[in-house]
Amino acid sequence: MSEATRYIVVFRGVGGKTQLPVARLRAVLEADGFHGVKTYINSGNAVLTSTLDEAALARRVAELVRAKMGFDKSVLVRSLAEWDAMIAQNPFPEAVDEPTKLHVFTLEQEPEAERVEALREKATGTDRFAVRGRALYLHTPDGMGNSRFAPKIETTLKVPMTARNWRTMLALRDLAAAIA
Incomplete structure (x- = not known):
């Protein structure tokens, strides 16, 4: 099993009429097995740990928020080291x-x-x-x-x-x- 990496996940297009409720976002990410999930303000920011690589994590989070929250915009991911x-x-x-x-x-x-x-x-x-x-x-x-x-x-x-x-x-x- 790969070692878990700390990631910052930022969502595109949150704000104004497009909302991404953070409590629900945390719950969706935690239910999928991500650890250390925290969110920061209501503008599409989360941190978590995952054994997935950056590209796979971005795809997985995008799939989750599209399927579970109806949010269909780009998700960008960086490791804590890159951040x-x-x-x-x-x-x-x-x-x-x-x-x-x-x-x-x-x-x-x-x-x-x-x-x-x-x-x-x-x-x-x-x-x-x-x-x-x-x-x-x-x-x-x-x-x-x-x-x-x-x-x-x-x-x-x-x-x-x-x-x-x-x-x-x-x-x-x-x-x-x-x-x-």
């Missing part, structure tokens, strides 16, 4: 003091270089971004709600993704690290 690396590779350390203005997009796959270059050409105003593997970092000094650049990211890169602010990144890391 820690995403935090460590933050290219905007000066922005951590304003954690709601620093965002990390978890990408389903690394974007093509020409797509990143096309995105770079659209980066105007005060927003700054950097791509590190399967993560995109976005610093929005004027706030995400005021960003004219942020809505262009996914349509330009053409990669499924979901973003979390720096506070949520750290909270999810801490939750996953605390799994016994």
